[in-house]
Each structure stands twice: as C-alpha cells, then as structure tokens.
Amino acid sequence: MDMDDSPAFAELLPPDRTLMGPGPSDVHPRVLRSMATPLVGYLDDYCVEIMDDIQEGLRYLFQTDNEHTLAVSGTGSAAMETAFGNLVEPDETVLVPDNGYFGARMGEMAERAGGEVHTVSAPWGEPLDPADVEAAFEEHSPTVFGFVHGETSTGVRQTRVSELTEIAHENDAYVVADTVASLGGVEFRTDEWDVDVVYSGSQKCLSAPPGASPITFNDRAVEKVHAREEPARSWYLDLEGVWEYWGEERNYHHTAPVSTLYALREALRLLAEEGLEATWERHEHVAGALTDGVEAMGVGLNTPEEYWLPTLNPVRVPDGVEDGQVIDRLLTEHGIEIVGGLGALDGEIFRVGCMGHSARPANVSQFVSAFGAVLAEEGAEVDLEAGAGATASALARRDR
DSSP states (O other), rough: OOOTTTOOOOOOOOOOOESSSOOOOOOOOHHHHHOOOOOOOOTHHHHHHHHHHHHHHHHHHHHHOSSSEEEEEEEEHHHHHHHHHHOTTTTOOOEESSSSSHHHHHHHHHHHOOOOOEEEOOOOEEEEEEEHHHHHHHHHOOSSSEEEETTTTTEEEEEOOHHHHHHHHTTTTTEEEEHHHHHTTOOTTTTTTTOSSEEEEESSOSSSSSEEEEEEEEEHHHHHHHHSSOOSOOOOOOOHHHHHHSSSSSSOSSSSOOOHHHHHHHHHHHHHHOHHHHHHHHHHHHHHHHHHHHHHTTOOOOSSSGGTTTTTEEEEOOTOOOHHHHHHHHHHOEEOOEOOOOOTTTEEEEEEEGGGGOOOOHHHHHHHHHHHHHHHTTTOOOOHHHHHHHHHHHHHHHOO
C-alpha cells in the first residue's frame, strides 16, 4: 500500500435509533455528556474518587455490603468470565442451566476454567424448578452453581431465587447469578437472597454504554478465590490482580477505561436520584403497557405473567409472518431496533427490550404503533386500534 494513499473517512453521523432490542438500550443524555468531559489518568486522585463513587453506587444497585464490588473493564461477558474464571478451579464440578443461551455460555466459560460441567434442565421459556435443581445436586454434587436471573434469549425471570441459594448452600456450593438483563430493572437483593457472586452489564438497565460491567463477590466467595491452588487462567480478569486497582492500595493493574467509568458513575447517579425501587416500578409499568398493547392487538407473549421479565419481552411471531422482514422494516422505516429469537426460539419470538432510558412511555407508544402497522402490512390479523388504546390506558394509570 502506498503511504500516500491514506484512507478517507466520512464524518461520524450514526443513525438516530430507538433501541428496543436485548441491548444496548438508549443511553441517557447525561451519561453521553459525561463521556465528553476531560480525561484524567487512571491513577489520578480524581479517578480514584470516581471509582469510590462507583463502588458505593454498585453496592446500592446490588443491594449488598460486599467489599469486593467493582466494575470489570469489559462487557457483561467479561464479568461472567471473571465470575467463573476466579471461582472455578480445574476438575471442579459445576452446575449450570440449559434453559437459555446464556446458561449455556456459563457452561462454556466454566469448562475453559477447567471445570467439569453438568446441566439442570428446564424448557426454553421457563425458569428452573427448585426440585430439579435439588435433584441435580444429589446426582452431580457440584461445588459451583450458576443461574440466569433474567434470561436474555427467552425473556424469562428466574423466580424463587432464595430457594435455589438455600439448596446450593446446604450442599456447600457457591452460587453465581447472571443479572445482565435484569439488574436495575427488576428486583434483585444480593445479600437478602444470599447469592455469593453476582454480575451484570452496563448497557441494558443502567442507560450506559457497554464496557464497564458490575460484579460483586461476598466474603465467602473471596476466601475461595484466595485459597485457589493455582492462579486464575486469565491474567486480565484475575480478581486478585484487579482488586489491587479497586481495593485500598489502588496499584496499577491494567489501563482503566476512564471515559466509560465516567459514564457508569453518571448512570449510577441517575439511579440514586430516581431510587432503586422506583426504577423497578418504572420498568414494570412501562413494559406492562407494552405487553398490554401487543396482547390487545392479538399477538401476545411467549411467557406467563408469573415469570415475565419486564426488561426483555418475548413477543410471539404471528402465523404466516417472517420475523426478519418485520425486524428489518421496523429499523429502516421507523428507526426502531428489536431482534428475533435465539436457539430453540429462533423464528418463534421477537425480543423486545424495555430497559434503562429506553423504558419510557414515548418509546413504548411508538413501538406498539409501528409494530402493529408493520404486522398488518405483512399479513397478520391485528387490531391496531385496540393495541394503541390498551397501551395508552396502561400508561395513563400511573399518571392518575
């Protein structure tokens, strides 16, 4: 290549989208502005203050007093690997669910950490049954058990969490919870529910960009990490090394993504201002208006209300409709991003997110109207007026 042939890039002008897929969600304007503020060094006293604020905000978000609460430099998958890569030792028995895509990913990461992985089964679209978990413990005697609180691939919320942790702890096992699609959007109480390790992502319910992922380890889990016979296989995600940066000493471990930390700190500030329980209530209310609308128009969800995940709604694909065509038209004609199903639910559902700054009445009203119109044009029998009316009525109920 001739050194004079430098590439010519056009000005960066991303399209204006309404992000209502499984993530990322819309980033709050205050969070965007925070990323445009001046950088400081990652060991600067000001950056240390930012990190302190983040840890305080994350403890509130997780509802925990855990000292080892921090943000992993990476997306939610990096936080998942931090959890399993530090907690699982070679030849250790690990139990994970097979009722969704991200339960399977837990298993892949546990295997790469050297674990011997077994699964506890439930159909895609249903949560784990504690009785099945107990049976799996009796059969396999795992020392680490993972579950997905909000399964992104199915739109299912894992209920009866305390029962799962009680089963695990009665068998001297450690519990890892994936809350990437749920934390900040639906109720989760780390300490009260006695979960040993919990991780999440920044780009869904927190209204921030991907890249700084929350995680917390309780003292029991940290003791296990310290007692490892060999170091974690990942240098970058080794908790003992990372904690040198997030702990009291604040020594260099790796270059922190300072602008991303600014964004997470501002997102946590927004959460504190709204209040955690008010945030849970907002997600449930706005997502409820969305589901009321799609059900009234004659489409419906693929999950019953008892384990509905408000932040990720699995809307059924009507008979005779090609899901990819609907997804493409919503994006190109209306600027709305949703996605289709994964794995066993490929072609069966649309996955419609209602998370963070995307969980707003205007977004839901826009989606229901556009979605119904596209479905009708694609040949589905839908009642557009009933859908719009049900959404408007549901949104109005909170305003009274």
